[in-house]
Amino acid sequence: MTTDALPTEVAAWLPSFVADELRPEMIDGWVTRTSSAIRRELPEIASEPDFVALLDDAVKEHWLAFLAAFVQPDFQAHLPRAGSRMAREVADRQLPLELLIKIYRAAQQESWRYVTGVVNALPTDQIDHAALLIFLWGRASSWIDAAITDSTEIFHAENSRHTKGVAAQRYEVVKAVLAGESTDARRTSAALGGYPMSVRHTALILETADAYAIDELDRIVRDVANRLGGSNPLVVHPGGRRLWAWIGTRDQPNLDGLDGLRPALDAIRAVMYAGAPAPGQDGFVSSHDDARRTLRISASGGRPAPVMRYDRVELLALLGCSAEVDRFVDRVLGPLGSPDEPTARIRETVLAFLSHGGSMEDAAEKLCVHRNTVRYRLGRAEELLARPVAKTGDELRLAIQHRAMFHATEGQD
Numbered sequence: 001m002t003t004d005a006l007p008t009e010v011a012a013w014l015p016s017f018v019a020d021e022l023r024p025e026m027i028d029g030w031v032t033r034t035s036s037a038i039r040r041e042l043p044e045i046a047s048e049p050d051f052v053a054l055l056d057d058a059v060k061e062h063w064l065a066f067l068a069a070f071v072q073p074d075f076q077a078h079l080p081r082a083g084s085r086m087a088r089e090v091a092d093r094q095l096p097l098e099l100l101i102k103i104y105r106a107a108q109q110e111s112w113r114y115v116t117g118v119v120n121a122l123p124t125d126q127i128d129h130a131a132l133l134i135f136l137w138g139r140a141s142s143w144i145d146a147a148i149t150d151s152t153e154i155f156h157a158e159n160s161r162h163t164k165g166v167a168a169q170r171y172e173v174v175k176a177v178l179a180g181e182s183t184d185a186r187r188t189s190a191a192l193g194g195y196p197m198s199v200r201h202t203a204l205i206l207e208t209a210d211a212y213a214i215d216e217l218d219r220i221v222r223d224v225a226n227r228l229g230g231s232n233p234l235v236v237h238p239g240g241r242r243l244w245a246w247i248g249t250r251d252q253p254n255l256d257g258l259d260g261l262r263p264a265l266d267a268i269r270a271v272m273y274a275g276a277p278a279p280g281q282d283g284f285v286s287s288h289d290d291a292r293r294t295l296r297i298s299a300s301g302g303r304p305a306p307v308m309r310y311d312r313v314e315l316l317a318l319l320g321c322s323a324e325v326d327r328f329v330d331r332v333l334g335p336l337g338s339p340d341e342p343t344a345r346i347r348e349t350v351l352a353f354l355s356h357g358g359s360m361e362d363a364a365e366k367l368c369v370h371r372n373t374v375r376y377r378l379g380r381a382e383e384l385l386a387r388p389v390a391k392t393g394d395e396l397r398l399a400i401q402h403r404a405m406f407h408a409t410e411g412q413d
Contacts, residue, residue: 009127010135014071017118021067027060030114034059037110038103045103054089058082059107066143075139077146079154087151091158100151108144115140166193171236174244178285185281195234199248202228202255203275203287205295207242213268214241220264220272221245227257246284253277258307265306273298274309293317297405313405315398321406332399335384339407343384347400349377350389354397358390 020026035056039046046052061080069075079087090100115136119129173191176182185197204224206217218235221243225233230247237243247253258274265272275290277283290310297317298304310317319325330337336347349367353374356362360378364371381389389396 010132013122013127013132018067018071022064027063030063031056031060033114034063034107034110038106041106042099042102044099048093051089051093054082054086055103058086062107062143062147066140069143070139075142077143079147079150083147083151084154087154088158091155091162094162097152097155100155101148104144104148104151108140111140111144112137167237170234171238174234174236177281178288180285183281188281192234195246196231196248197281197284198279199231199250200252200277200279201284201287202230202247202249202253202277203284203291204245204247205242205273205288205291206245206270207240207295208268208270209241210268210270211241213270214243216264216268217243217270220261220270221247223261223264224258224272227260228253228255244288246287249277255309255311258309262306270306271298271304272307274307276310276314290314290317297321313401316401316405319398319402321402325402328395329399329402332395333403334386336381337399337403346377346381346384347403349374350381351397351400351404353378353389354392354400 021030035052038055038059039052045055058080061082065078065080069077086103087100090097116133119132119136122129122132170192173182173188177188182188189195189197202224204221206220208214208217214237221233221235224245225231225247228247228249229251230249230253234246234248235243236245255274255277258272261272273291273294275287275292275294278286294308294310294313294317297313298308333347336343336350349363349369352363352366353360356366360371360374364374367374378389385392385396
């Protein structure tokens with residue numbers, strides 16, 4: 001609705017109303033009333049005097065800008081400078097966006113109380129109250145809605161800039177720690193946002209093939225922290241589709257709970273590499289090194305499992321893959337090392353049997369097959385090995401694991 005569409009008496013009233021409201025004492029009264037109403041609604045603001053001063057400036061500039069645009073036929077709402085500063089300040093103080101929105105809604109409620117009082121004080125025989133209220137409230141609502149929209153955009157932009165700056169700083173601190181350049185644990189902890197260096201650290205490296213799943217990796221890290229009983233995890237983004245994280249715990253964590261994350265990792269085509277938990281700043285470094293070794297040896301073979309733990313592949317990581325190790329594997333496995341699929345299933349069964357203390361029942365449960373199937377495959381393995389599986393040493397399990405880790409793709413199309 002424009003001023004031209006208003007009844008003559010309303011259009012004639014507007015200039016005098018604006019002129020009266022622009023008097024210094026009226027402006028001061030507006031700021032006092034509105035700012036007080038906001039502080040009553042949000043008492044947490046009162047404990048920040050510098051923020052209250054910024055709030056007063058924003059209230060004053062909003063009112064002056066609104067009055068200037070108020071009587072224009074082509075009403076244009078815009079965010080004054082103090083409003084932009086307030087949005088950035090809320091983001092810089094790491095306050096929630098909800099607080100900013102509540103500030104504007106409280107101001108809107110106070111505006112409604114004020115304008116209804118002004119309108120009700122006018123003689124009903126001289127001006128149409130309903131038409132005037134519709135006009136006033138329509139423009140006030142448009143102004144508030146536009147201010148919230150613009151403030152939200154500024155908040156998100158500032159919050160993103162701040163987050164990226166903090167993330168970049170933490171990444172540089174982490175690199176310095178990993179390179180052995182940082183020795184003061186307290187200073188390091190402060191630079192990492194309070195992440196404690198005196199606890200036991202379980203380092204994680206997560207990577208995904210899905211470019212849109214990076215944020216999901218953060219959620220998985222928080223899930224890991226809950227499963228291990230850790231505090232807030234430390235997360236840094238070294239670039240690409242990879243994430244580094246550390247979970248701090250007071251006691252030695254049980255990593256078996258990580259296997260429960262397989263479905264979530266599979267859903268985003270991600271793999272998690274976990275280092276062995278270790279204490280102190282040295283443990284912070286060594287656990288990350290373990291995770292990196294796990295990643296390296298996984299990359300040497302076929303597609304890794306969703307959860308890869310260093311404590312499960314430590315000996316393989318230390319041995320690596322060389323001509324000497326391959327000769328050892330070939331000697332131990334003999335015909336059981338054949339790359340064909342039936343033999344690969346036999347090796348998988350033998351590994352499950354040995355990994356579960358020689359229990360056929362546990363191996364069958366692990367492989368989701370019948371106990372007789374396990375018995376049959378073990379018999380075939382003994383034929384190929386020319387010796388009993390149950391009486392072999394750890395070298396057979398190591399050889400099968402090495403074959404699966406480093407040569408899993410051999411014989412496949």
